[in-house]
Every structure is written in C-alpha cells, then in structure tokens.
Amino acid sequence: MTILITGAGGQLGRALARAAPGAIALDRAACDVTDADEVAAALEAHAPTAVINAAAYTAVDRAEGDRLAAFAVNATGAGVVARACAARGVRSIYVSTDHVFDGALGRPAREDDPVAPANVYGASKAAGERAVRAAGGAVVRTSWLFAPDGWGFVPAIVRAALAGEQIRAVDDRVGRPTAVDDLAAALLALVAAPPDVYHVAGAGETTWHGLACAVVAALGVDVPVEPIASAAWPSAAPRPRSSRLSTARVEALGIAVPSWRPALARAVAAIARRG
Ligand SMILES: NC(=O)c1ccc[n+]([C@@H]2O[C@H](COP(=O)([O-])OP(=O)(O)OC[C@H]3O[C@@H](n4cnc5c(N)ncnc54)[C@H](OP(=O)(O)O)[C@@H]3O)[C@@H](O)[C@H]2O)c1
Numbered sequence: 001m002t003i004l005i006t007g008a009g010g011q012l013g014r015a016l017a018r019a020a021p022g023a024i025a026l027d028r029a030a031c032d033v034t035d036a037d038e039v040a041a042a043l044e045a046h047a048p049t050a051v052i053n054a055a056a057y058t059a060v061d062r063a064e065g066d067r068l069a070a071f072a073v074n075a076t077g078a079g080v081v082a083r084a085c086a087a088r089g090v091r092s093i094y095v096s097t098d099h100v101f102d103g104a105l106g107r108p109a110r111e112d113d114p115v116a117p118a119n120v121y122g123a124s125k126a127a128g129e130r131a132v133r134a135a136g137g138a139v140v141r142t143s144w145l146f147a148p149d150g151w152g153f154v155p156a157i158v159r160a161a162l163a164g165e166q167i168r169a170v171d172d173r174v175g176r177p178t179a180v181d182d183l184a185a186a187l188l189a190l191v192a193a194p195p196d197v198y199h200v201a202g203a204g205e206t207t208w209h210g211l212a213c214a215v216v217a218a219l220g221v222d223v224p225v226e227p228i229a230s231a232a233w234p235s236a237a238p239r240p241r242s243s244r245l246s247t248a249r250v251e252a253l254g255i256a257v258p259s260w261r262p263a264l265a266r267a268v269a270a271i272a273r274r275g
Contacts, residue, residue, distance in 0.1 A: 003191065004048035005255040006033050006081060007055025011150035012095060015180035020188055030076035033077035039084045050091040050191045053081045053107060054124075060099065061236035063121040068129040068217055074124035077132030077234065086135040092193065093187060096125045096203075098143035098175065103240035110246045111141075111197040119237035129197070138195040140187060143243045144202075144211070146260075147180040153208065156170065158217040158271045161223045167216070171209035171227035175243030176201035178265030182256075189255045199245040204262030 007013045011028030017025040018129045024046045031042045043051070050206050056074055057063060063070035085092035100115040101124030117123040124180050146154040160167050178201045186200040194271045206214070209227045216223050230239065245259045 001049040001191070002046065004042065004050065005189070006031055006039075006053045007041075008159045010056070010058070012145065012149040012180050013054040014149065014184060015100075015147060015184040016054060016187065019184040020263045021184035031083050034072050034209070036080050036084065039080050043084055043088055043090065047234065048090055049084050049092070051081060052093045052187055052191070053078060054095050054096070056095070057121070060119065060142055061123045062121065063124065064236045065119050067124075068149060068241035070121055070124040071127060074121070075131060077099055078128030079135065081139035082132040082135035083240055085137060091191060092135075092137035093190060094128060094137055094139050095187070096129050096139050096141045097122065098245055099137050099238055100126040100129065100241040101240055102140065103242035103244070105242075109199070110242035111199055118240040119209045121237060122240075133197070136192065136195055138193070139197045140190060140195070141245060142178050142183050142201055143245055144175045144177040145183065146177060146216055146264065146267055148265075148267040148275075149181065153211065154215055154264070154267060155271050157212045158219065158268055159218055161216050161221050164223065166226070168228045168233070169207075169209040169225060170230045170233050171207045171211035172230050173239060173242065174205050174207055176203070176205055176245060177211055177259055177260040177264065178202040179258075179267065182258050182260070182263055186250060186255050186257070187266060192249070193253055196249075198250050199247050200250055200255075200257060201247055202263070203257050204259050204261065205244060207242050214264055215268055219266045219272060
C-alpha cells in the first residue's frame with residue numbers, strides 16, 4: 001500500500017512520515033492542496049493507494065480576521081484532495097478538529113453529533129468535512145495535539161518553566177491531549193477502515209491547567225502553575241467550552257487510543273533538550 005501525505009511539513013505530517021517511512025510525504029511547496037492541478041499531478045505521479053491530508057490553516061486566532069485564507073485551505077483544499085482521490089478510486093482521510101463543536105453538549109461529542117463550530121477555524125474545518133464526506137472520504141477529528149518537534153501549548157509551557165517565568169493556565173476547559181505519533185498510528189490503521197467520521201484523542205481528560213502541571217512534573221522543576229478562568233485569558237477566537245471527543249467508535253474497531261502521558265514525557269524531554 002502506498003500512502004501519500006499532504007501537509008507533510010506540519011507537526012502531524014512529520015509524525016506520519018516517521019510512522020510510515022515508505023510514504024510519499026509532500027509539503028506545501030511540493031503540493032499545494034488548494035491547487036487542483038498540483039493535486040492531480042501528485043496523484044498521477046505517485047499513484048498512491050491512500051492519501052492522508054494533514055495540510056491545514058491552523059492559526060485559530062488569526063483565522064477570525066483571515067476567513068478567506070482559512071477556508072481556502074481547510075474547506076476548498078480539503079474538497080480538492082478528496083474529489084481528486086475519489087475520481088481515481090484512492091482512499092482519503094481528512095484530519096479535522098474538536099473546534100467543529102462548541103462544547104456545549106455536557107458530554108463527550110460523538111461522531112454523529114451535529115457540528116456547531118466554535119469559531120472561524122472550526123467553521124472552515126466543518127466545511128472541509130462536508131466536502132470530504134460528499135466525495136466519499138473519511139474524516140478523523142482530534143484534539144489538543146502536541147509533538148516532540150512541534151508548536152503550541154506544550155513547548156510554550158516547557159520554555160516558560162525552564163525560564164522560571166510565572167505560568168498561568170486555564171482550568172475550566174476540559175479536553176483530551178493527543179500525541180502526534182499516537183494519532184499518526186491511528187490514522188494509518190484507519191486507512192483500511194470504512195470511510196466514515198472518527199474521533200481519535202489520547203486517553204484521559206484534563207484541563208489546560210492539568211496539562212501544564214503534567215509538563216512541569218515531566219520537567220522535574222519546581223514551578224507553580226496558577227489556575228485561571230478562561231475569562232481571564234481572552235483570545236480573538238472563542239474556544240470550545242469543552243473539547244471532549246468520544247473515541248468509542250475507533251476503540252470498537254480495535255484501534256488503540258493510548259494515554260497521552262508517556263508520550264508527553266518524551267515530548268517534554270525532546271523540547272527541553274532542543275531548548
Ligand atoms: N494542532 C492542534 O492542536 C490540532 C488540534 C486538533 C486538530 N488539528 C488538526 O490536525 C491537523 C494537523 O495539524 P498540525 O498541528 O500538524 O498543523 P501544522 O503544524 O500547522 O501543519 C499544517 C501544515 O499544513 C501546511 N499547509 C498550509 N496550507 C497548505 C496548502 N495550501 N497546501 C499544502 N499544505 C499546506 C502548512 O504549511 P506552512 O507551514 O507552509 O503553512 C503546515 O506544514 C490539521 O488538520 C489541524 O486542523 C490540530
């Protein structure tokens with residue numbers, strides 16, 4: 001089976017390339033997913049069995065004022081890839097997000113719950129999901145990604161803790177952190193599953209404050225983490241009230257959703273080594 005990865009320059013794309021060394025890994029320069037001719041040329045040149053589309057506009061706050069750019073990649077680009085795959089009988093998986101939900105359900109969101117995007121980024125991903133499903137592709141939603149070589153909350157906490165800075169983290173938003181390498185393994189397993197909507201997230205719920213405490217504990221430093229309300233951490237884009245995704249559907253397929261804690265310890269060590 002030949003897997004082709006789009007968006008291979010991102011943190012998930014790099015994890016997919018690590019997990020599937022024989023895969024064709026195309027970053028944005030090699031294949032812009034918004035360019036139907038480039039996508040078609042890549043499929044013709046490499047004749048993959050399956051495509052995992054990890055390309056995305058992921059700047060959640062910037063998307064509020066940059067709607068067209070977010071929709072171009074997350075909605076239009078998603079549809080371009082899924083339709084090009086469908087036309088050639090190639091399986092496709094589109095990676096999506098907990099931000100397609102506003103978190104108001106009062107329980108973990110299931111795959112068939114109606115979407116209610118929390119912000120422009122979430123709306124762009126929900127539009128991408130619709131385009132992908134209309135073309136017969138699969139959608140895999142995930143949450144709170146972290147990577148040993150990535151960006152975002154976990155490296156920010158590592159750097160702040162090592163610099164001895166005051167750390168504050170929101171303690172009224174719950175979610176499931178997910179290691180990119182665990183997500184990559186699940187995505188590769190889902191290539192052979194019926195094309196459907198799936199949730200993949202690390203086992204174990206926590207808050208951003210709980211995650212920050214776990215980072216500090218993994219570093220072995222004595223730095224306090226102050227819990228704060230989300231109202232005290234304003235952001236351009238509203239965040240989901242809860243990011244809890246139910247993973248029962250993939251678990252029923254026998255796909256593992258490991259605890260995020262061991263991978264977090266490895267990621268924190270790698271980030272701290274890099275400085
Ligand atoms: N990060 C999270 O916490 C999180 C949580 C839930 C879901 N997700 C989803 O998980 C997936 C992977 O996220 P990630 O964290 O790996 O994101 P990332 O690190 O930002 O990677 C996204 C990659 O897509 C590339 N890209 C942007 N526009 C493109 C285009 N037109 N054509 C081809 N490539 C393009 C980016 O290239 P440039 O760097 O050149 O822009 C980047 O390399 C995304 O679908 C995201 O929505 C992420």
